[in-house]
Amino acid sequence: MNVQTRSTAQRASYHTDPNNQLLSAMCEVYDLRLSQVAHADAALDARNALQRASARRIIFREHDLHDDVPVICDGWAASVVMLSDGRRQILSFLLPGDMVSTVLLFDPRPNCVIEAITDVKYRMFKRADLKEAMLKHADVFEQISKAWIEEKHRADQLIVDLGRRTADERIARLILNLSERLAERGVTTKKEPMEMEFPLRQHHIADATGLTPVHVSKVLSEFRRNGLVKISDRSLAILDPTGFRRVAHMR
Amino acid sequence: MNVQTRSTAQRASYHTDPNNQLLSAMCEVYDLRLSQVAHADAALDARNALQRASARRIIFREHDLHDDVPVICDGWAASVVMLSDGRRQILSFLLPGDMVSTVLLFDPRPNCVIEAITDVKYRMFKRADLKEAMLKHADVFEQISKAWIEEKHRADQLIVDLGRRTADERIARLILNLSERLAERGVTTKKEPMEMEFPLRQHHIADATGLTPVHVSKVLSEFRRNGLVKISDRSLAILDPTGFRRVAHMR
DNA sequence: CGGTGTCTTGAATACCATCAAGTCTTGTGG
DNA sequence: CCACAAGACTTGATGGTATTCAAGACACCG
Numbered sequence: 121m122n123v124q125t126r127s128t129a130q131r132a133s134y135h136t137d138p139n140n141q142l143l144s145a146m147c148e149v150y151d152l153r154l155s156q157v158a159h160a161d162a163a164l165d166a167r168n169a170l171q172r173a174s175a176r177r178i179i180f181r182e183h184d185l186h187d188d189v190p191v192i193c194d195g196w197a198a199s200v201v202m203l204s205d206g207r208r209q210i211l212s213f214l215l216p217g218d219m220v221s222t223v224l225l226f227d228p229r230p231n232c233v234i235e236a237i238t239d240v241k242y243r244m245f246k247r248a249d250l251k252e253a254m255l256k257h258a259d260v261f262e263q264i265s266k267a268w269i270e271e272k273h274r275a276d277q278l279i280v281d282l283g284r285r286t287a288d289e290r291i292a293r294l295i296l297n298l299s300e301r302l303a304e305r306g307v308t309t310k311k312e313p314m315e316m317e318f319p320l321r322q323h324h325i326a327d328a329t330g331l332t333p334v335h336v337s338k339v340l341s342e343f344r345r346n347g348l349v350k351i352s353d354r355s356l357a358i359l360d361p362t363g364f365r366r367v368a369h370m371r
Numbered sequence: 372m373n374v375q376t377r378s379t380a381q382r383a384s385y386h387t388d389p390n391n392q393l394l395s396a397m398c399e400v401y402d403l404r405l406s407q408v409a410h411a412d413a414a415l416d417a418r419n420a421l422q423r424a425s426a427r428r429i430i431f432r433e434h435d436l437h438d439d440v441p442v443i444c445d446g447w448a449a450s451v452v453m454l455s456d457g458r459r460q461i462l463s464f465l466l467p468g469d470m471v472s473t474v475l476l477f478d479p480r481p482n483c484v485i486e487a488i489t490d491v492k493y494r495m496f497k498r499a500d501l502k503e504a505m506l507k508h509a510d511v512f513e514q515i516s517k518a519w520i521e522e523k524h525r526a527d528q529l530i531v532d533l534g535r536r537t538a539d540e541r542i543a544r545l546i547l548n549l550s551e552r553l554a555e556r557g558v559t560t561k562k563e564p565m566e567m568e569f570p571l572r573q574h575h576i577a578d579a580t581g582l583t584p585v586h587v588s589k590v591l592s593e594f595r596r597n598g599l600v601k602i603s604d605r606s607l608a609i610l611d612p613t614g615f616r617r618v619a620h621m622r
Numbered sequence: 623c624g625g626t627g628t629c630t631t632g633a634a635t636a637c638c639a640t641c642a643a644g645t646c647t648t649g650t651g652g
Numbered sequence: 653c654c655a656c657a658a659g660a661c662t663t664g665a666t667g668g669t670a671t672t673c674a675a676g677a678c679a680c681c682g
Contacts, residue, residue, distance in 0.1 A: 201527065203620075207535040211527050223523045226516035231524055255506060265477040268519070272474045273482055275526040276452065276462050282533035283581030284458040287670070322629070330534030335670055337630060369454075538638070573661070583639055588661060 170243055173197075173236040180220065180234035188244035189224045192216055195240035196319050199232045200327065210328040212274060213237075213320075215301055222268045225250055238319045282330045285369075290329040291339050292368035295349070299358065318356035343367075421494055424448075424487040431471065431485035439495035440475045443467055446491035447570050450483045451578065461579040463525060464488075464571075466552055473519045476501055489570045533581050536620075541580040542590050543619035546600070550609065569607035594618075 170193065173179045179197060180190060197214040199221065211232055214220060220234055225247060253260045274297075281290050299316055302308040308316040322340070326333045343349045348364045350357045358364050421444065424430045430448060431441060448465040450472065462483055465471060471485055476498060504511045525548075532541050550567055553559040559567040573591070577584045594600045599615045601608045609615050 201531045203531070203535060209531045209534040211530055221523070223520055227520045231527060255512075261506075269474055269478045272472070272523065272526065275523065275530065276482060279462055279526065279529055279533060280452045280454070280460045282530060283460040284454065321627090323627095332671055333629085334631090334672080337628095338670090341630075572659090584661085585640080585663090586638055589638095589663085592662075 170241055173240045173242070175236055175238050175240075177236045178233055179236055179240065179242065180230060182230060182233050184230075185228045186224070186230070187228065187247055189247055189250060190220045190234065190242045190244055192218050192220070193241045193243055195236065195238040197234055197236050197240050197242075198324065198328075200235050201232045208327045209330065210324065211278075212271075213298065213324075213328065215298075215305065216307070217305060219267055222264060222271055225254070225264065237324060287329070287331055287335060287339050288342075288367055289369055290331070291325060291336065292343070292348075292364055293370060294325060294328055295356065295358070296365065296368050296370055299356075313350075314358040314361060316356055317354065318351065319354050421492055424491045424493070426487055426489050426491075428487045429484055430487055430491065430493065431481060433481060433484050435481075436479045437475070437481070438479065438498055440498055440501060441471045441485070441493045441495055443469050443471070444492045444494055446487065446489040448485055448487050448491050448493075449575065449579075451486050452483045459578045460581065461575065462529070463522075464549065464575075464579065466549075466556065467558070468556060470518055473515060473522055476505070476515065488575060538580070538582055538586055538590050539593075539618055540620055541582070542576060542587065543594070543599075543615055544621060545576060545579055546607065546609070547616065547619050547621055550607075564601070565609040565612060567607055568605065569602065570605050 171190075180186070182202075192214045194216050197220075199211040199214065201209045201211060203209075214234070221230070224230060228247070250260075250264075254264055255261070277297075281293055285293070298318075299308065299314055302316050308314070322336045323333045325331075325340075326336045329336070331339075340349075340351065343364075344351070346360075346363070348358070348360050348367065350359055422441075431437070433453075443465045445467050448471075450462040450465065452460045452462060454460075465485070472481070475481060479498070501511075501515075505515055506512070528548075532544055536544070549569075550559065550565055553567050554565075559565070573587045574584045576582075576591075577587045580587070582590075591600075591602065594615075595602070597611075597614070599609070599611050599618065601610055
């Protein structure tokens with residue numbers, strides 16, 4: 121059974137996403153720039169070579185200054201705020217194709233750490249290049265605006281979840297949001313049972329929902345007992361989407 | 372005593388803020404545009420006339436489409452998300468000089484309601500004008516980027532507060548944040564005792580911190596008993612800034 | 623093979639919500 | 653101007669949700 125599970129779970133990668141217009145617009149800009157240059161490939165590699173970080177490593181430290189904006193190409197990462205007493209809060213999960221934050225286009229000093237959840241591949245784009253491209257190419261401007269809207273919308277939703285929703289709702293909504301984002305990227309299906317690659321540990325869910333790992337465990341067990349989800353072997357299936365959406369108060 | 376309190380509490384208005392570069396950059400753009408036009412004043416009035424809303428009125432409804440971006444000129448407002456079962460979450464308080472949201476520059480469909488807390492004066496700026504100005508005038512672009520950074524930073528902070536902080540911390544931090552924002556605008560002093568106009572009802576604090584009004588009342592009473600703050604007559608004084616910052620975990 | 627990380631489960635506890643009653647203020651229409 | 657209603661705040665009693673503490677099972681890795 122697990123074998124089947126593994127084989128149907130697709131590997132997340134921005135390459136599989138035909139709709140990732142932001143990244144393709146950005147790459148196009150690089151191509152435009154580089155078409156005027158000899159040895160374009162070499163120049164591209166030098167400027168935004170593919171980088172790698174293994175699971176649980178920090179890609180991007182807080183309060184460092186950066187001239188680059190990372191874009192996740194493969195794997196999952198998270199933006200995390202850490203408090204001095206050890207409390208942690210995940211601001212967002214970064215999936216393949218996501219720019220770490222549109223704020224980094226304007227502010228070299230991030231206010232959070234970027235942590236790899238799985239092994240991650242990412243590219244660095246020069247902030248200066250992107251700002252220039254944004255002003256010169258309408259489609260880049262458009263795509264960055266879109267990313268901006270999306271980013272703020274997700275932050276606002278999280279505020280509501282953390283401020284006004286119960287543990288059950290928060291966890292169910294997190295899972296549904298992730299599944300929708302993956303579906304948009306074409307790395308998972310919308311067919312039932314909705315099944316997806318799910319590399320999050322329970323402590324990631326806890327840090328994203330403002331709960332403790334212990335309580336996350338209890339809620340997930342409850343979901344399983346009620347036949348809502350099945351979690352095994354780093355993959356997750358939503359067995360009863362209707363019931364699950366009802367728990368999440370999402371129609 | 373209250374009389375003195377009233378007299379020292381200054382009235383919030385963007386006119387008192389010499390540092391509001393966003394609004395002045397925007398107005399400058401209008402002046403630039405209008406300098407090419409006869410009857411400039413009339414045109415300015417027509418395009419972004421000062422509007423008014425009295426306390427507890429809704430300025431901006433969710434899911435309406437808008438061609439305009441409101442900027443608060445006088446008074447306090449809030450962006451509020453309302454859930455179907457009556458739960459409410461305030462995403463941010465809007466003070467004089469604040470653009471409602473930079474997202475509205477790109478997305479005509481807001482995901483929250485704007486509610487006046489006090490009587491409010493505001494101006495509507497045409498989205499199309501602002502986008503155009505953003506591309507043509509570097510300083511407008513700069514100021515809008517700054518507003519975006521600030522807006523996202525505050526949203527991220529709120530996520531951490533709601534996810535990982537206790538009621539005491541949340542409330543203390545809210546008050547300190549507001550006091551700092553007012554101080555930046557020059558509508559309050561940084562001298563001790565830090566005193567400011569404070570038109571929020573306890574239910575506003577509750578909706579902003581994800582708590583119940585009852586609990587807010589209890590925490591504020593505790594603060595008062597410990598000599599941290601004094602609240603009377605729609606004004607608030609931080610009597611012991613050091614102790615208060617300690618409660619808020621802010622140095 | 624011990625060490626570390628992950629998950630589960632139960633018991634005790636803390637924090638905040640809910641319920642309820644009462645005071646005081648504010649606003650409004652007769 | 654008064655009467656009454658509605659809103660704002662306080663306080664105490666009670667309850668529920670999530671945390672903390674603790675112990676154990678299991679998998680993975682050097």
